[in-house]
Amino acid sequence: MDDTPPDQGPPLEEPAAAPASSVTSRRMLMLGAVGTSAVVAIRPAMAQATGSILNCQIPVPGPGDAGKYIASDGSLAPPSLLGPLLGYGPFPPPPRPFTGEEVRKAMYEGANLPGATYKSSQAYLAYIRKLKMGQSGYTCFLSVQNPRT
Template sequence: MAEDYDKPEKLPEAESHGSPALPGRRAALMLGAVAASSVVTIRPALASTAASVLNCRIPIPDPGHAGEYVASDGRLVPPETKGSFPPAPRAVTGEEAKKMMSGMSPPGFDPSARQAYVNYIRRLQHGTSGFTCYASLQMPRP
């Protein structure tokens, strides 16, 4: 009777309604093995993606607006505009951006400029350098 395990099983009502037969046990086991290997393959990729999101960079301001200052509301303004802040000393990593949004200033950054930089990041639009990094930070993690 071992050969019966290789044959598809049919339910009585399946035969009467003309629906396809259910897969045999071997097919079900093979599907389970494929699903398990997929989970093992996808998990490291997700971990790698999460790490790359934290290491992405957001220039403040973007290279197309180098030299402009950042107003407290995040808009870019001409240099030396009253109440504005100079460009960030370097690009912010995704991890630093998350910390800045929670109230912390990265080393080397003026703490009084932190909120202006956060507002600039939040105003980023598609096509602006750093937008993809910021958008990735907004996606929920598994």
């Protein structure tokens, strides 16, 4: 047995320095590939966020205040039969939560909320605008205000 290492051929030469333009071009191609994959990854997230705005719900009033009516200024009020009959509030809660899309149309396009008169829609929107962090429907309201389209 021979203890000498096998012949590995001629010693490797240092590669010649590549011209600066080819390094820059190569780097730009790599950055372009990264940028493209980022766009492909972000687009579905935006579409999903837009879809969630359409489907999220805003209860009026929230579950903790069930049974309370909504005054014209958006505050909660005890039930009253006289106000809704005369059309100036307080208004009874709607039969179901509003979707983000319904609220968006009412806020930005002037449409009435489903099943509501003009005055009750304005009262419900005033309540929704007063939502604070931690209240049911707050996150949906934020996404309606800041659509990611």
